[in-house]
Amino acid sequence: MNLTLMAAADLEWGIGIDGKLPWLVPEDLKRFKARTMGKAVVMGRKTVETLPSTLPGRRILTLTRNPIGFGSHDLGSLLLHLASEPDEVIVAGGGEVYRALLPYCAKAEITRVKAVHDCDTRLLNLSEHGWTLVRSEPLSEVSDLEEWRRT
Template identity: 50%
Template sequence: MLARKNYGGRDLQQIVFYLARAANGVIGADGDLPWRLPADLKRFKALTMGKPMVMGRKTFESFPAPLPGRRHIVLTRDKNWQAEGAEVAHDVDAALALAGPGEVAVIGG
């Protein structure tokens, strides 16, 4: 976990990276998880619920719809890209600024 504190000392931002990988190191296959483990998905939901999630465009587009109860902050270089349910950022600093203080979940591959 990486913590980032603003210079005023008031707000703390915790950046948490969520990672799942197969024993062979694979984290995804063709825009999807290479496994289906209900307990894993339930834990991911519990850990990220109510928190802003920062992800890349391809990760966001791999979802059938935005995940309920979470903000979706999407990093992309495409200045024209937009999608329903996505807050767009064009660099990491902008994404973290959008997320605000508190825990920020970084997801995707």
């Protein structure tokens, strides 16, 4: 299993408000597209429902407790599927999915939005859960790109 968590988070690990992103950071959206192209991407049912359309070139695996459609899985069937997946798979949120799959991720790429926004959904503070920040570089005027590894 080769799982990478990708998220944009503010300085207090906020990631969402009212079912949406709290900010618009075009550089992050561009990077997400490039980084996920050609890959399988895991998303929670709620996040999938916010997408304006399917994501061309990406294979979406939807996590749900009611897996009825093609590409939708409960946690057990998703983990079985991921265990036989040789390539990197991206875990792309939202909050519940990050919590469920964090123990299986080896690496996290966080777009750090350098402000505190009003948020009702958060990512766990990785530094308090056995992860270490190994690299940080500017992504845009308002964000840095951070790489975290499990220690």
